[in-house]
Amino acid sequence: MNKLQAMEVFVQVVDAGSFTRAAETLQLPKATVSTLIQSLESALSAKLLHRTTRQVTVTTDGAAYYERCLRILSDVRDAEESLSRTRLSPSGRLRVDVPTGLATEVLVPALPAFFERYPDIMLELGSGDRPVDLVEEGVDCAVRGGELFDTSLIARRVGVINFVTAASPGYLARHGVPHHPRDLERHRCVNYFSAKSGRTLDWDFVRGDDKITVPLHGVIALNDSVAYVQAGVAGLGVVQMTDYLMMEHVRAGRMVQVLPDWTSEPLPVHVVYPQNRHLSAKVRVFVEWVSDLFAAHPYMQIGALPRLAAMTATPGEASREAAAAVTI
Template identity: 75%
Template structure:
């Protein structure tokens, strides 16, 4: 039995939901498809599929094996791409993870241009504010904002997040407008906590040589950027968020900037990916496209510093 061929057939049967359609797609006799699956189950001593007269469904073991097969077959294709002309026209499935705000407001609106360049890439974009495990969850690369810690991942810095402090007009009418960060201790603030550790993040401010970092009181803490914005608009308290996310609300007047003469430390944005993806044409062109996209965004443009890739992973995703 050709193990790689058997894996490809198994993946196709699962994707197609049956032997007949898989055989048609692969242009193989149905009997050959059935024999390869049986041989695979025999070699593994595991039942991969439930078969009835009406349908084929994957077993729990089969589902786990399916995910592994996807990764193995993807690695094989990427190894071939790295040595062939397909590097000039990357193709196949690309799994990316990105924070909700960055995905919805920056990445997704620009994707038509990406697909014009690379029409043969099928993008699977996961959007959440939690830090995914790229290896465990089979993600090719992730866009992350925040501090980085040493690990086996490769990271390329592609932009920065500039933060501003805002509140809804209804909140300011009720509680007043603070003139100094220390006055926030007497206000209500909407806090943000890490979905990975549960830690509520301190607020930081700088003006000239003066720096302030402090925890602040609040009625609510959230770990999703869209929910965080909604809490600010609802008047639940003062919010501090990336400028690119708040600009539409500032223009609409649903939020007003406060403490405008105080800045928060900007956070770097990186694209991170496992070391075994560094030769992947799909990952390479996506990282280059993201870097180009952010370089043209006034609120996220990286200063003229080196953007060399280095082994790192993100501690925080915003």
């Protein structure tokens, strides 16, 4: 019995939950898959799988052995790839999922440099604010903002997201400039609701030791970050969004930052991938590239927000600019 092949077959059977599907994925006869599992159980003197006519489930011993197999197989592949990476350029299809704003404003503009370095990778880039199921949808890795609660994923922190509160000059001309987060309760605000849970997200503000969470009522709520920013530009209300999406509009005068003394807690950004998949060369180089990209980006690190605040109008300037704006 080839022990490494038997381990790979065992892992695939557990992942697929079926001898038939595992055999199809591995392109092996079903009888070969069954024989290898039986030989493995005999060699270990342990029952690894419960078999019924409808499904295959892992035993307690099998679950423990499965985790060990994942680590062993990953180490073997890492050793093989570490030797081949010096001779071969990473290649093949790489499927990645990224939030819309990060894709349009940060990642896509930098991709020419990525393909210049790795011309043999064929990238499939999905973008949206709905978190995808990486295993179910066959995604190799994803960039995610916020705290992570899915323990089935391996995560590498690559940066942070900072937020800015702003409104259009026309809106401020009609409704005035808020000077404290509580003032927003008297304003129209554009809300953002989670594409996953449907819950409208509260706004949080920090100034020194003061922390305030403000639940707001608005006439519109969106679940796409790019559309959300455009709602603010259109004058539908005050918005709170990532600074890398707001920067262009602030510099162009389409938006004015408000409450510059109040910030929101930065959100961490991670690259995540399933722990039951080895880190292939193409995934590894993409993770490293994203990490370097975010490390050099002026708005992906803690402390980036004050640079944006320094370029925005003071409340007095905002009022004068807003008064001269064409109202919607």
